[in-house]
Amino acid sequence: MEQERINYTQVVWEITRLLQEAESLEDALRTSLGEVVKAVGAEAGTIWFYNAAGDKRIYPSFWIGGADLTGMSLAAGEGIAGTVVKEGKTTVVKDCQKDPRWAGRFDEATGFVTRSMICVPLVNKYEVIGCIQIINKKDGSLYDDADVDLCENLAMLTAIAIDSNGLNLGFTEEKKVIISLRGVTKVYNPGTENQIQILKGVNLDVREGEFLVILGESGCGKSTMLNIVGGMDQLTDGTFLFDGQDYSKADEKELTMYRRHAVGFIFQAYNLMPTLTAKENLEFIGELCEDPMDAEQALDRVGLLGRKDNYPSQMSGGQQQRVSIARALMKKPRLILADEPTAALDYETSIEVLTVLEEVIHAGTTLLMVTHNEEIAKMANRVIRMKGGVVSEVIVNRHPASAKELVW
Ligand SMILES: Nc1ncnc2c1ncn2[C@@H]1O[C@H](COP(=O)(O)OP(=O)(O)OP(=O)(O)O)[C@@H](O)[C@H]1O
């Protein structure tokens, strides 16, 4: 016990330093929350902010843990977090499922079962601005006073940091979910001695028009997840919905139709046909679509109309990748999946390609991109980190950077 308190003092110093020295307050808040989640041995944590000037609802801003709440909101007074915001009092709940305030629809919606929690109001000089929520101890034990003290310290330091730095929150409405994954697992070579489980219960919602970046160490299952979402691979267990339709058990034929109509793909390798010109590469794909975009229009959108008669070997890597983006646009997809699209490109051509993708997002297409480049993550609306076969962290970027601002 004594040991724990000494550690907690160190944690408080660490978050004080993080918040004071922060270049980006949002980054510092997320890191501080992560420190506390780790220190108390929690499964998850989130910071909710209160939209006092607007709809009087609270919105989760950062989420650390095995599920994603970031697209949801609660009215002040609703649920445990809403009650804490309304009443401004720290609340410790031993069994959420038995608590009448518990908004259990979150468990259903996220696939994450909430058992116990500490919920502490964030109070600035004048009013409650949100709350910090720490959920489930990993070892199944309950939270004690020292844990509560630590959370209250975090809340106090957070409120001070927000007061002195300002935090431009820009609340956004809930948007329509286009992709929904619940408890998705993937086992390769099942039943053999080479059996290996890569995905261990991925829960994730992607919203229409969103740009989502997926980060994570090599081999953690990013491409595996992207391939499942793209209908190129089948999940082992769990559910995968696209636009409300269940594709979890879809057969090869249904997946082919899904891929053909709904999804555009961009890979690290451009996979253009060397014997066809840029325009012919696009027209070839157009043949397979019901209502394709005009090939010249697609080339124009990536700024390469003037190169329409060039063969791939006559174009730079960045230009070839832009042709492959145009090819993905040919079927007017609602969703574009990009697996490390700039990994083979130098800085300048990467920015060229990202600028084109930025325009695609602005036109309303949903984009999921896997990358190892943390700088690119700054462009995303949300950043998903994968670890141990699950989504381990979700970050909302309230002010995504534009491609031209990125530096590496
Ligand atoms: N068809 C397969 N059969 C067996 N194992 C596979 C198969 N495909 C992928 N794996 C394994 O699954 C794990 C995850 O692979 P995946 O390609 O999803 O990782 P990743 O996160 O995209 O990594 P990287 O960043 O290196 O691209 C790896 O260990 C890989 O070897």
Ligand SMILES: [Mg+2]
């Ligand atoms: Mg990969």
